[in-house]
Amino acid sequence: MEAVRALGKALSCGGAGRSPEPRGAAAEERVLVINTGGTIGMVAESGGLAPEPNKLVKALKKMPMLHDKAYAQERVPEFPDDTLVLPLSKQNKRIVYTIKELSPLLDSSNMTPDDWAKIAKHLQKYYEHYDGFVILHGTDTMAYTASALSFMCENLGKTVVLTGSQVPIYELRNDGRANLLGALLFAGQFVIPEVCLYFYHKLYRGNRVTKVDAGSFSAFCSPNLPPLANAEVDITVNWETVWRANTTEKFRVHTNMNTNVALLRIFPGITAAAVKAFLQPPIEGIVLETYGSGNAPNNREDLLEELKKATDQKVVILNCTQCLRGTVTPVYATGQTLTAVGVIPGSDMTPEAALAKLSYVLSKTDISWEEKREKLGENLRGEMTVVPTGAKISLTNSKFIQVLAKFLATSCKEELEAVRDALIPSLACAAANIGDIDALKAIGGQDGNLSCEDYDGRTPLHVASSEGHLPLVEYLLKSGATVYAKDRYGTTPLMNAVKFRHMKVIQLLRDTGAHLSNQDLQNIGTELCRLAANGDVEGLYAWYLAGADMEETGYDGRTPLQVAETKGNSELLNFFDQWKTKKVREDEYARSEYQF
Numbered sequence: 058m059e060a061v062r063a064l065g066k067a068l069s070c071g072g073a074g075r076s077p078e079p080r081g082a083a084a085e086e087r088v089l090v091i092n093t094g095g096t097i098g099m100v101a102e103s104g105g106l107a108p109e110p111n112k113l114v115k116a117l118k119k120m121p122m123l124h125d126k127a128y129a130q131e132r133v134p135e136f137p138d139d140t141l142v143l144p145l146s147k148q149n150k151r152i153v154y155t156i157k158e159l160s161p162l163l164d165s166s167n168m169t170p171d172d173w174a175k176i177a178k179h180l181q182k183y184y185e186h187y188d189g190f191v192i193l194h195g196t197d198t199m200a201y202t203a204s205a206l207s208f209m210c211e212n213l214g215k216t217v218v219l220t221g222s223q224v225p226i227y228e229l230r231n232d233g234r235a236n237l238l239g240a241l242l243f244a245g246q247f248v249i250p251e252v253c254l255y256f257y258h259k260l261y262r263g264n265r266v267t268k269v270d271a272g273s274f275s276a277f278c279s280p281n282l283p284p285l286a287n288a289e290v291d292i293t294v295n296w297e298t299v300w301r302a303n304t305t306e307k308f309r310v311h312t313n314m315n316t317n318v319a320l321l322r323i324f325p326g327i328t329a330a331a332v333k334a335f336l337q338p339p340i341e342g343i344v345l346e347t348y349g350s351g352n353a354p355n356n357r358e359d360l361l362e363e364l365k366k367a368t369d370q371k372v373v374i375l376n377c378t379q380c381l382r383g384t385v386t387p388v389y390a391t392g393q394t395l396t397a398v399g400v401i402p403g404s405d406m407t408p409e410a411a412l413a414k415l416s417y418v419l420s421k422t423d424i425s426w427e428e429k430r431e432k433l434g435e436n437l438r439g440e441m442t443v444v445p446t447g448a449k450i451s452l453t454n455s456k457f458i459q460v461l462a463k464f465l466a467t468s469c470k471e472e473l474e475a476v477r478d479a480l481i482p483s484l485a486c487a488a489a490n491i492g493d494i495d496a497l498k499a500i501g502g503q504d505g506n507l508s509c510e511d512y513d514g515r516t517p518l519h520v521a522s523s524e525g526h527l528p529l530v531e532y533l534l535k536s537g538a539t540v541y542a543k544d545r546y547g548t549t550p551l552m553n554a555v556k557f558r559h560m561k562v563i564q565l566l567r568d569t570g571a572h573l574s575n576q577d578l579q580n581i582g583t584e585l586c587r588l589a590a591n592g593d594v595e596g597l598y599a600w601y602l603a604g605a606d607m608e609e610t611g612y613d614g615r616t617p618l619q620v621a622e623t624k625g626n627s628e629l630l631n632f633f634d635q636w637k638t639k640k641v642r643e644d645e646y647a648r649s650e651y652q653f
């Protein structure tokens with residue numbers, strides 16, 4: 058075991074988090090906090106607890122665990138009034154966070170789909186400006202909002218964490234401080250590209266939670282999926298559980314959710330008249346909350362007839378269990394009867410997730426009713442467990458890992474996992490270096506996380522981007538590798554591709570949502586002018602494709618074009634001519650001569 062530990066230490070990786078050990082000057086990570094209301098920012102009024110606007114930022118500034126005053130003062134005027142900074146984290150990160158307060162602040166009981174859309178639009182608007190997002194929200198309907206946002210956010214590549222509290226943060230004993238701190242640490246330090254919910258030391262998948270306790274700090278539970286991460290003495294992320302979009306498409310939000318949906322909980326003696334009334338137009342879909350493993354009475358012809366009539370009228374009915382834990386299965390005749398009248402089995406989805414999914418899928422205008430029914434049975438955001446078809450190669454089946462395990466004298470599963478976690482980052486990066494897709498596929502098949510980091514925080518995507526292995530970059534992105542990974546120097550795969558001028562890789566990364574960060578853009582004008590002075594058209598083009606503004610000025614106030622004009626280099630002038638005339642429309646640009 059010692060040998061395994063030593064190996065693990067030597068090769069240790071932080072998953073898809075950012076650099077795992079404190080090293081040198083702290084990197085700054087930017088987090089946007091969207092404050093929607095909830096108990097966390099409430100004060101007692103004559104009518105009971107209610108949210109108080111414009112109070113939170115001032116209060117947080119007086120809390121040393123949530124604001125490092127001295128650091129912020131050094132950075133004035135860069136830090137505006139709504140921007141705070143956490144003390145240095147154990148991972149040597151500075152999390153700088155900006156709070157945007159929505160108006161009006163809401164008790165979450167007053168939330169509607171319009172408010173979800175408002176939050177989603179904020180995520181879209183500020184997506185490229187921040188590394189991660191925290192949404193402060195009341196606990197009462199947090200599971201609904203988390204579920205809805207998980208569907209509304211399409212191709213999500215950054216961490217979004219909802220949190221709140223049971224006791225206002227202004228009170229002496231409260232859970233708000235710890236919850237906010239935990240949420241900020243996750244949003245700022247890890248790329249967990251999901252809509253998550255952080256509460257009482259646990260990070261959950263947002264569409265798997267339900268509020269289970271009105272009087273405990275441990276208010277939420279995720280009955281059918283273990284937490285994505287635990288913040289105990291150490292923060293541990295269960296990377297194998299993390300859901301990834303596996304896409305080369307850009308992040309976007311879908312906000313026009315269908316509101317003609319509802320939840321119907323069956324109970325002994327429910328009348329057919331009540332069900333009929335419930336299923337009348339304009340209703341388009343319902344979540345039917347059934348007993349046990351998805352059962353409803355099969356001796357009630359009148360009820361079944363109403364359900365059948367509704368599905369014939371194209372009302373979608375999704376079957377979820379009333380039980381906190383467990384799944385809808387076709388083991389009982391009473392369950393199979395429902396499927397026979399057109400009800401779709403909802404697996405182990407929570408009613409909150411099922412409702413949000415229904416609202417999302419039914420609002421899609423580009424797919425048919427049949428396709429919508431199909432989509433409801435698919436796992437779209439990790440909201441339900443789908444039994445995999447085809448046996449997965451298990452860790453213990455891997456010959457390579459077995460040989461190594463033998464060599465290292467390991468036997469138990471934990472030790473095997475330690476070997477795997479220690480080796481996979483280096484192996485995956487080595488495979489990426491030589492462009493070996495088959496090797497990467499094999500590594501992925503060993504439960505390997507292809508967003509894993511090596512000892513320098515570099516992921517296979519960094520390496521493949523540096524080397525310009527386009528098919529491999531595409532494979533990695535489609536296997537869930539994050540474009541937002543940063544190595545220990547804060548460098549992203551996009552910057553690697555720019556440095557080594559792999560134009561097609563730059564384009565693919567950009568299509569997937571990669572963008573230049575504040576760090577990348579420091580002194581960008583001077584860098585562009587330097588390239589112009591050297592007549593380095595290829596270098597300029599790489600920066601252009603990566604999204605740099607060609608009109609940035611250098612240290613002497615000149616633009617790259619002005620430098621080019623002084624140089625009189627014809628290739629350079631031709632480049633700027635094309636940029637000026639066809640400009641900035643990338644599609645036209647790509648068709649021009651500068652398509653390397």
Ligand SMILES: NC(=O)C[C@H](N)C(=O)O
Pocket residue numbers: 094095096097163164165166194195196197198221222223224
């Ligand atoms: N603890 C809370 O946040 C409850 C509050 N009623 C809300 O949901 O806004």
